[in-house]
Amino acid sequence: MTLSSATAASPALLVSPTIRRFPNGLTIIAEEMPLEVVNLSLWLGVGSAVESDGINGMAHFLEHMIFKGTHELQVGQFERLIEERGAMANAMTSQDYTQFYITTAPKDFADLAPLQVQLVMTPRLTEGDFERERPVILEEIRRAEDNPRRRAFARSMELVFDRLPYRRPVLGPAAVIENLAVEQMRHFHDTWYQPQNVTAVAVGNLPVEDLIATVADSFEQVQAHRQNGASPALEKLAPPQICELEPPFADIRRAQHDDAALTMARLIMTWRVPGLIDQEKTYGLDVLASILGRGRTSRLVHDLREERQLVASIGCNNMSLAHQGVFTISAKLPVEHLAQVEAAIVEHIRAVTEAPVLPAELRRIQTQLANRFIFANESPSDRSSLYGFYHTLTGEINSAIHYPSTIQQLTEADLLAAAQQYLSPTAYGLVVLQPAQP
Numbered sequence: 503m504t505l506s507s508a509t510a511a512s513p514a515l516l517v518s519p520t521i522r523r524f525p526n527g528l529t530i531i532a533e534e535m536p537l538e539v540v541n542l543s544l545w546l547g548v549g550s551a552v553e554s555d556g557i558n559g560m561a562h563f564l565e566h567m568i569f570k571g572t573h574e575l576q577v578g579q580f581e582r583l584i585e586e587r588g589a590m591a592n593a594m595t596s597q598d599y600t601q602f603y604i605t606t607a608p609k610d611f612a613d614l615a616p617l618q619v620q621l622v623m624t625p626r627l628t629e630g631d632f633e634r635e636r637p638v639i640l641e642e643i644r645r646a647e648d649n650p651r652r653r654a655f656a657r658s659m660e661l662v663f664d665r666l667p668y669r670r671p672v673l674g675p676a677a678v679i680e681n682l683a684v685e686q687m688r689h690f691h692d693t694w695y696q697p698q699n700v701t702a703v704a705v706g707n708l709p710v711e712d713l714i715a716t717v718a719d720s721f722e723q724v725q726a727h728r729q730n731g732a733s734p735a736l737e738k739l740a741p742p743q744i745c746e747l748e749p750p751f752a753d754i755r756r757a758q759h760d761d762a763a764l765t766m767a768r769l770i771m772t773w774r775v776p777g778l779i780d781q782e783k784t785y786g787l788d789v790l791a792s793i794l795g796r797g798r799t800s801r802l803v804h805d806l807r808e809e810r811q812l813v814a815s816i817g818c819n820n821m822s823l824a825h826q827g828v829f830t831i832s833a834k835l836p837v838e839h840l841a842q843v844e845a846a847i848v849e850h851i852r853a854v855t856e857a858p859v860l861p862a863e864l865r866r867i868q869t870q871l872a873n874r875f876i877f878a879n880e881s882p883s884d885r886s887s888l889y890g891f892y893h894t895l896t897g898e899i900n901s902a903i904h905y906p907s908t909i910q911q912l913t914e915a916d917l918l919a920a921a922q923q924y925l926s927p928t929a930y931g932l933v934v935l936q937p938a939q940p
Contacts, residue, residue: 518533519531519532519533519705519885519889519899519903520532520533520710520714521893521899522714522718524697524718524721526697526698526721526725527696527697527698527699527700528697528698528700528702528718528721529700529701529702529893530701530702530703530704530713530714530717530718531701531702531703531704531889531890531893531899532703532704532705532710532713532714532717533704533705533710533713533885533889534705534706534707534708534709534710534713535705535706535707535882535885536707537706537707537881537882538607538608538707539605539606539607539608539706539707539881539882539883540605540606540607540608540611540704540705540706540707540708540713540882541603541604541605541606541703541704541705541706541881541882541883541885541886542603542604542606542611542615542618542702542703542704542717542886543601543602543603543702543703543704543883543886543887543890544601544602544603544618544619544622544700544701544702545599545600545601545700545701545702545703545890545891545893545894546599546600546601546622546694546695546699546700546894547598547599547694547699547701547894547895548561548599548600548694548695548699549561549595549596549597549598549599549600549672550562550595550596550597550667550670550671550672550674551597551598551666551667551668551823551824551825552667552694553667553670553674555670555678556678557674557678557682557686557690558670558671558674558675558678559639559643559671559672559673559674559675559678559679559682560674560682560686560687560690561595561600561672561690561694562595562639562672562673562674563635563636563639563674563679563682563687564600564687564690564691565593565594565595565600565602566635566638566639567625567627567631567632567635567687568593568602568621568622568625569581569593569621570625570626570627570628570631570635571621571625571626571631572620572621572624572625572626573624573626574620575617575620575621577631580617580618580621583614583617584604584614587606587607587610587613587614588607589604589605589606589607589610589614590604590605591603591604591605591618595672596672597667597668597672597823597824598823598824598894598895599891599894599895601887601890602618602621602622603883603886604618605882605883608706608707608708611704611706611708611713611716612712612716615704615716615717615720616716616719616720616723618720619702619717619720619721619723619724620720620723620724620727622695623695623721623724623728624724624727624728625691627684627687627688627691628684629684632684632687633684636679636680636682639673639674639679640676640679640680642673643671643673643674643675643676643679644676646671646673648763650761650763650764650768650935653761653935654768654770654832654933654935655770656671657757657759657770657933657935658770658772658828658830658832658931658933659828660757661755661757661772661931661932661933662748662772662774662828662931663748663826664748665746665748666747666748666825666826668823668825668826697721697725700721701889701890701893701894702717702721703885703886703889703890703893704716704717704886705882705883705885705886705889706882747825747826748774748826749774750773750774750924750926750929751773751774751926751929751930751931752929753928753929754928754929754930754931754932755930755931755932756932756933756934757931757932757933757934758933758934758935758936759933759934759935759936760935760936760937760938760939761935761936761937761938762937762938764935764936764937764938765937766814766834766835766836766837766937767834767835767836767837767840767934767935767936767937768832768833768834768933768934768935768936769832769833769835769840769843769844769932769933769934770830770831770832770931770932770933770934771830771831771832771844771847771930771931771932772828772829772830772831772930772931772932772933773828773829773924773925773926773930773931774826774827774828774924774931775787775820775826775827775828775829775924776822776826776827776924777822777823777824777825777826777827778822778823778824778825778827778895778896779824779825779896781822781896781901783920784820784822784827785908785909785912785916786912786916786917786919786920786921787820787827787829787920787924788820788871788909789864789867789868789871789909789912789917790818790820790829790854790917790920790921790925791818791819791820791829792818792867792870792871793854793859793863793864793867793917794818794831794850794851794854795816795817795818795819795831796817796818796870797870799866800818801850801853802816802817802818802831802847802850803816803817805846805850806833806843806846806847810846812835812839812842812843812846813833813834813835813839813843814833814834814835815833815834816831816832816833816834816835816843817831817832817833818830818831818832819832824895829924829925831847833847837936837937840934840936844932848927849927851921851925851926851927851930852927854917854918854921854925855918855921855922855925855926855927857918858914858915858917858918859914859917859918860914861914864912864913864914864917868909868910868912871906871909872905872906872907872909872910875905875906875909876906888902889902
């Protein structure tokens with residue numbers, strides 16, 4: 503069998519992972535770590551962004567249905583086998599990907615990994631299981647709608663994105679979930695759950711070749727099963743339904759919502775910025791987010807919470823989705839401070855667009871970001887998530903491995919240029935959620 507293999511170039515801070523690509527399109531990334539655990543994460547390049555409005559929520563619904571078993575594994579059998587070995591399993595769905603993972607003892611990996619692959623790639627998807635799970639999904643949607651933080655996020659995404667599917671909720675609206683059919687789900691699975699759309703990442707205390715062989719053999723068994731008629735023949739993946747990127751805001755776009763469940767207001771200011779398809783443009787924004795609103799010494803936290811005490815909390819984040827990103831400043835505050843806080847944030851944005859940050863401030867933030875990144879990737883599960891996320895969204899992992907050194911190479915001029923290009927003090931999105939007035 504012909505395949506390609508590579509070892510990602512990496513600094514001494516990270517052990518170098520091996521990347522192996524197989525003729526069926528499957529990519530396996532493996533790394534040996536001297537911890538008595540192994541994590542296997544299966545990353546699929548499918549999330550709510552590839553859905554149409556008529557099936558919004560399908561990727562997340564399918565994530566639930568994967569755990570309903572296969573024609574060989576009954577409902578609950580996989581979970582029992584996992585629990586008997588003291589292992590863990592879980593999954594998540596986002597706009598750009600779906601992830602399934604297990605964490606096991608090294609001695610159990612060869613037994614449990616094939617079961618995980620079987621579950622993900624050949625779920626039985628019966629109508630009975632589908633109908634029993636539908637109320638569970640609807641209840642999850644209701645709980646999300648009852649969560650103030652998630653309501654604020656949903657409102658901000660609706661404001662930021664006019665056309666891109668990122669404006670839709672990952673869970674989907676209840677009205678759509680109520681009308682989905684199991685046959686639609688089977689077609690969705692057959693379309694997207696194919697080896698060429700999978701990045702399998704195995705990290706832990708086993709030799710790299712053993713990790714790769716176990717995962718590759720598991721997929722070969724699944725392929726043989728599918729080709730024997732358990733599933734339609736593999737077809738070429740449909741292209742993601744991503745339209746033209748959204749332009750920067752031309753002025754201030756405002757949206758205000760009364761929310762009877764709130765006791766304090768929520769303010770969310772947003773800017774449309776590059777996503778991971780333009781990854782080199784995201785680094786300066788990551789640093790600016792930390793300078794403005796991550797930690798007690800950041801500018802917004804120090805000024806508006808610690809000094810002037812205008813907000814209960816405030817933070818800044820540069821969210822890099824695959825196709826486009828959102829630079830966000832969000833605050834929780836009394837209603838009477840809304841105008842004053844918005845004006846103060848605008849002045850802080852104006853400051854980073856008009857003058858370079860001080861060298862000492864930049865060095866401090868660079869050290870914080872680099873160390874935070876390193877500390878967050880010390881375990882096999884952390885490392886699997888790092889490799890899987892970047893490979894699924896960008897097709898490579900070297901940029902992930904070299905993230906700390908890239909951040910440390912940025913200059914004051916780089917940050918000023920990023921701020922001037924993407925963060926306007928006169929053009930942004932503003933969402934306000936405030937307690938309903940009597």
